[in-house]
Amino acid sequence: MLKLRSGRTLYYGKGDVLSYRTYANPLSVKAVPESAYTGDSNVIFAHNITFAVSGEQLLTSFIEGDNSLVVATDSMKNFILRNTAAYEGSTTEGLLAFISSKFMDRYSHIDAVELSADRIPFQTLEVASPSGEGLEPSPLVYRRSHNDHTSASMKLVRKDGAPVIESHECAITDLQLIKVSGSSFYGFVRDEYTTLPESYDRPLFIFLDVFWKYAESEHALDAKLGSYVPAEQIRDITHNLFHEMKSPSIQFLIYQVGLRILTRFPQLSEVRFESNNRTWETIVDNTEADPAGVYTEPRPPFGFQGFTMTQEDLIQGGE
Ligand SMILES: O=c1[nH]c(=O)c2[nH]c(=O)[nH]c2[nH]1
Incomplete structure (x- = not known):
């Protein structure tokens, strides 16, 4: 987390923000020999997001009880969910960068955002084709998977006034x-x-x-x-x-x-x-x-x- 000028660290945020976006833009990637995977329809683009902010000006909220610059974590949750609707990309990492940089643009006293997301996986299901010939993937019905899942984490800081990604991990x-x-x-x-x-x-x-x-x-x-x-x-x-x-x-x-x-x-x-x-x-x-x-x-x-x-x-x- 961001170190304040005093050497202190502070942060606050919201965890377990569950966001089920439907019909995000499809992902398409190059094939590799070991995998049949070449992309995702992203019909369900669902995540469990953890979002934390930090900043010099938040210090008084901790040591003086001054809430004047505190964006309520409830508002953070609303910000995350509503802005997920506006995301035009197709990756978890892109979603995190989009939400956090928009948040830093909106609230200029926030110096850093650290956030992560676990993708909530839903598997495609095969259903009988209407033509009666074999099976085809249903574009409507999916199965929640409790297998392995994708995740990503990211830290953004303000440089010359604008949010930049300082670190990331997928x-x-x-x-x-x-x-x-x-x-x-x-x-x-x-x-x-x-x-x-x-x-x-x-x-x-x-x-x-x-x-x-x-x-x-x-x-x-x-x-x-x-x-x-x-x-x-x-x-x-x-x-x-x-x-x-x-x-x-x-x-x-x-x-x-x-x-x-x-x-x-x-x-x-x-x-x-x-x-x-x-x-x-x-x-x-x-x-x-x-x-x-x-x-x-x-x-x-x-x-x-x-x-x-x-x-x-x-x-x-x-x-
Ligand atoms: O693959 C292994 N590495 C170890 O270091 C270890 N040690 C152990 O008891 N079993 C195993 N297996």
């Missing part, structure tokens, strides 16, 4: 992927604290969040510039790598996913991972002769990994 969160065979974990430190057996073929279940930043934030906002990276393609590249690789660890798996993402999208400056190990606990082991096994939910505590990569890694990693 994400796909809550990916949950299982590979039933073809993953190992062995060769790790063995000492008096080690009880984990080496595994040459484990059912690897990971929870994964992937984050990325663009070299030019403009590319995240406006898909018409031709360099927008949809979370769906990041998701599909991730499961392709999981499928392709015989992974010796989650650490190496996410590194390889990162190399592929950076190769496909040179417009990204950074990719970041947060993974969680949810490998099923083995009850009845499989054998080479019989692949059937029985597993159960792992018990806490759970291991995790974090890794940040840039285009520099491609030169070193040699994709």
